Amino acid sequence: MARVHQWDGFAAIEGDMRAMVADPRWAQLSGPAKAQAVAARTVVTPDGGRWLFGAHARWYRQDPADGRWHLSPPPADQNLRAAAHVVQHTAMLVPSLVPDGPDFAFEGGSTQGFVGPDVPRDITERVRAILGSRRLPSPEDFPIKGAPFTSIFAGDVPSTVAAVWGTLMWCAYAPAFDGNEVLLSMFGEFLGRALPGDEWVRWLRPVGLGDLVALYAERIRADRPKAGLRLAALMANTADAILDDDRFRPRAEALVAMLEPALRRPDLDHAAARQGDPAVRRAWLDRCPPHLARAVVPETAPGEHFAHSVYDLIEALGYLSRRRSDPRAVAVALLAADVAALAPKAAPRLYPWLDPELRHLLHATLTDRGHPLRRFWPVDGDLPPALHPPDRGTAATLLGTAYATGLAWCRLCEVAVPPHGFVTASATVSRLTHQRDDRYPLTTLESS
Incomplete structure (x- = not known):
C-alpha cells in the first residue's frame, strides 16, 4: 500500500x-x-x-x-x-x-566549529605557504598599531602576520579551534601570550572588518601605498586559500570580492583612507556583491546577526525533534544558560530580536528557577543526556552555532567574551574530545 x-x-x-x-x-x-x-x-x-x-x-x-x-x-x-x-x-x-x-x-556554508573535523591539510599548507612566502618584513615597515592585534602578537611581529591571522578569524563562522589545530600552531612563534582556552579548545575572538581595514589604511596614510597593497593581497590570498573549507567559505568569498577591485586599481581606496578607516570600511562593504550580503551581516546589523545565529542554533538542534523535544524551545534554554552565567542583566537587550514565543521562553527560563526548560542546561561541564548529539558532525555543529550565538549576543550587548568559552559550547566539547581528530603533533601555542 x-x-x-x-x-x-x-x-x-x-x-x-x-x-x-x-x-x-x-x-x-x-x-x-x-x-x-x-x-x-x-x-x-x-x-x-x-x-x-x-x-x-x-x-x-x-x-x-x-x-x-x-x-x-x-x-x-x-x-x-x-x-x-x-x-x-x-x-x-x-x-x-x-x-x-x-x-x-546565498550558500550559507558550514556552521560547525573547528573542534572535531580538522582544517584539511591542503588548506593548512596553503596558509603556511602564504605566511612564509617571503622573508618577514621589518615591523618598522609594517607596524601593528592597534587592537586587537597588539594584544595577540609580540612587539616585533609585522602586520603581514596580523593580516593573515585577521583574515582567518574574520572568515571563520565560529572561531573555536581544537587546541591542537596546526592552522593555529604555525603562529606560535609570533604570539605575545597564550591564546584563550586550554589544550582542548582555543576560544578565539572574531576580528572585525574594521580591524583588517586599519592595517591596510594606515599604510596608505603613511605614504606607503605599496605596503598597503601587499597587506590587501595577503588578505585576499589567505581568503582564497581557505575557500574549500565551508566553515570559512561564505565570508572568504565576500572578502575576496571586496578586495579584488582595490588590487586591480591600487589607488581605489586612497581618497577614502584619507577620510579615515570608517570610510574605507564603508567602501569595502559597498563592494560586497548582493548574493553575499548575508555574509557581512555581522558587520552591518549586529541585532539581525544575533537573530540569524539563533536561527542557526535552532537548526543545529533539529535532531531533538526525533526525541519529541522542541528545538526552538531548547535553543532558548541554552541561550538562557549562557546569559545567566555571564550577563543576566543583558537579557532585555536581546528580547527585541526574538519572536514573541522565544522572547517569552527566554524571560521565563531566566527568571524561574524551577522552569522545566532548565533541565536542558549543562551540568558539571557536560550536556544532559537528552541533549547528547547523535554523531560527531552534529556535535561540531552544535558547538559552532552555540559559540557563534554567544559571540553575537555579546557583541550586541557589548559584553566581554569569556576566555574559557560559553557554558553551552564548553559543555559540547565533552561530546567531541573522546573522538579527537589529531592529524598533526601537538605544538604549543604559548610564546617562548
Whole structure:
C-alpha cells in the first residue's frame, strides 16, 4: 500500500517561494508586486502564529503586538505543520522582508566549529605557504598599531602576520579551534601570550572588518601605498586559500570580492583612507556583491546577526525533534544558560530580536528557577543526556552555532567574551574530545 504523505504547509510554501524567486521573471517585478506575492503565501498555524518565507531564504514570524516580523525557524512538530494553512496577509510588507533574488542564491556554508573535523591539510599548507612566502618584513615597515592585534602578537611581529591571522578569524563562522589545530600552531612563534582556552579548545575572538581595514589604511596614510597593497593581497590570498573549507567559505568569498577591485586599481581606496578607516570600511562593504550580503551581516546589523545565529542554533538542534523535544524551545534554554552565567542583566537587550514565543521562553527560563526548560542546561561541564548529539558532525555543529550565538549576543550587548568559552559550547566539547581528530603533533601555542 502506498504511503500517504502528510501535508506540510511550511515545506509547500518554501518550495513555492524558491521556485518563484528562481524564475527569471521575478527580477522584472516591481517591489510592491513582489511584496504582494510573498504576503499571499502567509502560513498560519493553529496556535495563531503567522509566518512568512522571505528575504535570505529564511522564515519570519509576526509579533501580534506590534506587527513586526522576526527571523524565526518554523515549528518542527509535524502535526502543527500539517495543520498549517495559507492566507493572504493584507498589510504592506517592509522591503527588508521581500526577497530580491540574489539573497536566495546565498550558500550559507558550514556552521560547525573547528573542534572535531580538522582544517584539511591542503588548506593548512596553503596558509603556511602564504605566511612564509617571503622573508618577514621589518615591523618598522609594517607596524601593528592597534587592537586587537597588539594584544595577540609580540612587539616585533609585522602586520603581514596580523593580516593573515585577521583574515582567518574574520572568515571563520565560529572561531573555536581544537587546541591542537596546526592552522593555529604555525603562529606560535609570533604570539605575545597564550591564546584563550586550554589544550582542548582555543576560544578565539572574531576580528572585525574594521580591524583588517586599519592595517591596510594606515599604510596608505603613511605614504606607503605599496605596503598597503601587499597587506590587501595577503588578505585576499589567505581568503582564497581557505575557500574549500565551508566553515570559512561564505565570508572568504565576500572578502575576496571586496578586495579584488582595490588590487586591480591600487589607488581605489586612497581618497577614502584619507577620510579615515570608517570610510574605507564603508567602501569595502559597498563592494560586497548582493548574493553575499548575508555574509557581512555581522558587520552591518549586529541585532539581525544575533537573530540569524539563533536561527542557526535552532537548526543545529533539529535532531531533538526525533526525541519529541522542541528545538526552538531548547535553543532558548541554552541561550538562557549562557546569559545567566555571564550577563543576566543583558537579557532585555536581546528580547527585541526574538519572536514573541522565544522572547517569552527566554524571560521565563531566566527568571524561574524551577522552569522545566532548565533541565536542558549543562551540568558539571557536560550536556544532559537528552541533549547528547547523535554523531560527531552534529556535535561540531552544535558547538559552532552555540559559540557563534554567544559571540553575537555579546557583541550586541557589548559584553566581554569569556576566555574559557560559553557554558553551552564548553559543555559540547565533552561530546567531541573522546573522538579527537589529531592529524598533526601537538605544538604549543604559548610564546617562548
